[in-house]
């Protein structure tokens with residue numbers, strides 16, 4: 001066990017929408033009984049890429065004792081896709097471009113790397 005940053009999911013706030021599952025490249029999050037859970041400490045790298053996609057603010061990070069992140073185990077996880085993930089500006093999906101989660105206009109959205117500069121610079 002080591003002291004490190006881990007994703008923390010507030011079950012009271014979680015609606016079970018599942019939007020945080022595909023963005024976790026390590027496959028650390030799954031829905032269990034209708035709530036998102038970090039299913040293995042070894043799979044969570046604590047980067048928090050899932051935080052920005054949660055529409056209800058149920059995900060944060062915390063410092064705590066946990067098993068060390070296992071990059072080999074994470075790499076071996078099947079990658080999950082979500083066809084509902086699209087750039088809110090041009091509509092392209094993750095098959096066509098890199099997508100990043102953004103907070104914009106009080107919403108959690110996705111933007112592709114082609115549209116991001118326009119979003120930043122206007």
Ligand code: SF4
Pocket residue numbers: 009013014015016017018019020021035036053054055056057058059
């Ligand atoms: S995105 Fe938020 S509300 Fe949706 S399943 Fe994940 S933690 Fe729950």
